[in-house]
Amino acid sequence: MQLKTQGLACGRGDAVLAADLSLKVAAGSALLLRGPNGAGKSTLLLTLAGLLHPISGNVVFEGADPEAGPFIHHCGHKNAVRPRLSVIQTLKFWADINGHGDVTPATALDRVGLGRTARLDAGYLSAGQQRRLVLARLLVSPRPVWLLDEPSAALDAAGRDLLAALLADHLRSGGLAVVATHDDIALPGAATLTLGARA
Known part of the structure; x- marks a missing residue:
């Protein structure tokens, strides 16, 4: 499975928080979303999960079979x-x-x-x-797709190590992950996308 976006813009209402995003996240790989509060990390995850409609562009999970059942785990910050x-x-x-x-x-x-x-x-x-x-x-x-919003929030050092181990196991099994985080997560090989704050 592969996550692909093309010309993706997302936001809340008329406010565009992230625009012109062309992403590729293949099976077995992860993307870390970084940026200050209000930059659009959570909004992007909600859009990738299909819980918010894109303002423009599209989100495709190539290789997914919707008839086989849900394939996305979205875990919000609550x-x-x-x-x-x-x-x-x-x-x-x-x-x-x-x-x-x-x-x-x-x-x-x-x-x-x-x-x-x-x-x-x-x-x-x-x-x-x-x-x-x-x-x-x-x-x-x-589920093969994990969309995680600040999963390390409130975790101690041992908890962050646990999170990194769970993510590594998930990727080794062919899953993919997009993770919004302010913390350093030990995940070798993960790509990083930094979103900028917008007024």
Whole structure:
């Protein structure tokens, strides 16, 4: 699969935040989006995910088969955690919505370091733990395209290492990723696109 855009402009309302973007992200590779707040990183991810219409240009995922089911994971900067559901219930809920893969919720929680919190109400998790829970969502419902908005927010050094490892595994398996981040993510070979702030 390959993500391609041609002459893409995106924004909110009449405000153009990023324009004339011609991108190519092939299977097994990643693109890091950088730039100040308000530069359009989140808006670009929403546009790539099909959640916002482009102002102009187009977005194509070559090789995708929509009839085979959803193929994009979009994880926004908010964690969308229901505080009164347990951690394991939260992950099972997401898997029921997004589809189940070979990795069980319990295994995914162990992978992201949350195995011991499985029965705890998700509202008691720290901000960093909630972010790890979002990463577990990527594991229980495998999809080839990851569009991640500030996935390292609130993560400590160990959490950022975990994120880098999960991304590396995803790319090695033939997935692709576009990641908006202010942090340095250890992902050798990733291309970088810096968006400029616009008034």
